[in-house]
Amino acid sequence: MADNTNSANQTQKKQFYKKKHREQMKHQVITFAMMIAFTMLAFGLVMAEVDAMFTVPIILVLAAVQVLFQLYYFMHMAEEGHEWPAAMIYSGVFAAVLTILALTIIVWW
Amino acid sequence: MAEDVLKSGNLPENPERATLEGRNKFMGFWFFLGGEVVLFASLFGTYLALRNSTVDGPTGQEIFGLGLVFLMTVILLTSSLTSVYAMYHMKNNDFKKMQLWLGITVLLGFAFLGLEIYEFVHYVNDYGFGFSTSAFSTAFYTLVGFHGAHVAFGLLWIISLMIRNRKRGLNLYNAPKFYIASLYWHFIDVVWVFIFTVVYLMGKVG
Numbered sequence A: 001m002a003d004n005t006n007s008a009n010q011t012q013k014k015q016f017y018k019k020k021h022r023e024q025m026k027h028q029v030i031t032f033a034m035m036i037a038f039t040m041l042a043f044g045l046v047m048a049e050v051d052a053m054f055t056v057p058i059i060l061v062l063a064a065v066q067v068l069f070q071l072y073y074f075m076h077m078a079e080e081g082h083e084w085p086a087a088m089i090y091s092g093v094f095a096a097v098l099t100i101l102a103l104t105i106i107v108w109w
Numbered sequence B: 001m002a003e004d005v006l007k008s009g010n011l012p013e014n015p016e017r018a019t020l021e022g023r024n025k026f027m028g029f030w031f032f033l034g035g036e037v038v039l040f041a042s043l044f045g046t047y048l049a050l051r052n053s054t055v056d057g058p059t060g061q062e063i064f065g066l067g068l069v070f071l072m073t074v075i076l077l078t079s080s081l082t083s084v085y086a087m088y089h090m091k092n093n094d095f096k097k098m099q100l101w102l103g104i105t106v107l108l109g110f111a112f113l114g115l116e117i118y119e120f121v122h123y124v125n126d127y128g129f130g131f132s133t134s135a136f137s138t139a140f141y142t143l144v145g146f147h148g149a150h151v152a153f154g155l156l157w158i159i160s161l162m163i164r165n166r167k168r169g170l171n172l173y174n175a176p177k178f179y180i181a182s183l184y185w186h187f188i189d190v191v192w193v194f195i196f197t198v199v200y201l202m203g204k205v206g
Helices: A002-047 A052-074 A083-108 B020-050 B066-091 B095-127 B135-164 B175-205
Strands: none
Touching (some): A052 B175, A083 B020, B020 B135, B066 B095, B135 B175
């Protein structure tokens, strides 16, 4: 008897999670569609030969947003228990910005 | 609780982080990804510094073909989605479907790699754009080639996991392994987003 309710609970739990996962997957597909749209926009701007002063900042922002989508949704950083992953990636980004600034400024100077 | 993790049928909600070993792998891998960000930053910084040092060799504007790069981008982005599908089936404890989607991811990865090899061969043969043609060419091949090597490594990694675990099914021991390999695959796409923007698109704009 106890076993029965237990297994009934189990199936209920499983179904609940299945539904939850399906919802999450729907969001992932929307994320994917948006990333494809950003990519097409970036390529479109360059192919249309819009002014470089305008195009370059825009495509860099599009890339940054796309990467945030990738990190927060595809790599699940938006989910709970990802404080350390975020700390590590942002430390990496911090060092990365310094590295890129240093190397480009040396040459530009 | 002497349950054999190699045979656990009822996986918890987050099987990749349900064991101490899994949590350690998860944490350690994100630490590694933080380091990879810095590694690629040094390559990007070098490329940005040297991208106009073309000497007598061809410039990026002359050789880059946006059609091919767009195709490669879509393939890699799609492979990122298919690995999300694989992890979706992992969370539902559906081993066969997970393997299937990982297989699709691997095929897309090979398509990407094939196109990249074609691209490099095309540059070398048709434009005389070799590794030591100019500082620009060296920086270009180092950055893009390093990414390509990551793709190749990711493919070997996922294929090894698929073969090694084909008869084991999904359990708390190998779920973290699959999860981490998929994180790596997404990270490859993260780097590629900056490569197609900074190298190809900005190179074409001039």
